[in-house]
Amino acid sequence: QKEVEQDPGPLSVPEGAIVSLNCTYSNSAFQYFMWYRQYSRKGPELLMYTYSSGNKEDGRFTAQVDKSSKYISLFIRDSQPSDSATYLCAISGGYNKLIFGAGTRLAVHP
Amino acid sequence: KAGVTQTPRYLIKTRGQQVTLSCSPISGHRSVSWYQQTPGQGLQFLFEYFSETQRNKGNFPGRFSGRQFSNSRSEMNVSTLELGDSALYLCASATGADLSGANVLTFGAGSRLTVL
Numbered sequence: 001q002k003e004v005e006q007d008p009g010p011l012s013v014p015e016g017a018i019v020s021l022n023c024t025y026s027n028s029a030f031q032y033f034m035w036y037r038q039y040s041r042k043g044p045e046l047l048m049y050t051y052s053s054g055n056k057e058d059g060r061f062t063a064q065v066d067k068s069s070k071y072i073s074l075f076i077r078d079s080q081p082s083d084s085a086t087y088l089c090a091i092s093g094g095y096n097k098l099i100f101g102a103g104t105r106l107a108v109h110p
Numbered sequence: 111k112a113g114v115t116q117t118p119r120y121l122i123k124t125r126g127q128q129v130t131l132s133c134s135p136i137s138g139h140r141s142v143s144w145y146q147q148t149p150g151q152g153l154q155f156l157f158e159y160f161s162e163t164q165r166n167k168g169n170f171p172g173r174f175s176g177r178q179f180s181n182s183r184s185e186m187n188v189s190t191l192e193l194g195d196s197a198l199y200l201c202a203s204a205t206g207a208d209l210s211g212a213n214v215l216t217f218g219a220g221s222r223l224t225v226l
Contacts, residue, residue: 036217043114043200043217044153088153095166096143096204096213100153 001026006089006101015110019076023089023101026070032092033065035074037085038103044088048074079108112137114203114218122224128189131221135182135203142184143215144176147198156199159184188223196225 006023013019021035031052036044048063050056050072056063064073072089089101115134123129135142143158143166155168159178176186182203188195199222202215 041219043202043219045217046214049214090153092213093155096141096158096160096202096215097155097166097168098143098145098153098202098215099155102152 003027003099004089004091004101007104008102010105010107012107012109013079015079015081015108017079017108019074019079019083019106019108021074021076021087021089021104021106023072024070025072025091025099027091028067028070030091030093033063033072034090034092034098035061035063036088036090036100038088039085047087079106081108081110084108114201114216116199116201116218116221118221119219120222120224122226123191124226125191125193127191128187129191129223130185130187131199131201131223133184133186133201133203133218135184135201136216139203139205139216140182141204141213142178142182143202143204144184144186145200145202145217146170147200147220148196153200156186191225193225196223198222 004025033050035048038044053067060077062075086103086105088103090098117132141160144156147153158166162178173189178184198220200220202217204213
């Protein structure tokens, strides 16, 4: 079993839709959770960073962590074509080691 | 503020050769970590250096090695290249002192290696 599971998609939605991206993880000791966005031919860029359980909102993006069910989510409201990218959940394993999910490829069409 | 710089961006090698990739972290960042990204395995952690010391290592064979210099710049080396080493190699930098996992990693654009 992988430490972090993420549905690779692809996910195709119309512009303006609400997008829900999800990951599950296996180790209850994890405390730092991140979402990265990666455009084609680019490195991942940090979108959201959450410590422990709860919600965090930044503009159109909301990250949720439910430690009791080992479930992390990213919601994108009013999705735009510029949001088309691969979204990677990541969990910090300490010593700057990130454990990534497989990444979900998202396409937002006009 | 300059980001993480990786060189070269693209390179092609043949089986059996070796390759050296370079990473210049964000100014002031003392931690550099390396990741391999492939379509099949996704992003996998290779190793992390802080103040010239390797602090953590992933599950890769000994053909993969790295080092960090006193100015925090880092190199990774892959010897005796195999076809399966074709990948995007990403470097990430962080301020790095925190061991708990709280550091934010900033990634470079990567070096895309093709092994023929």
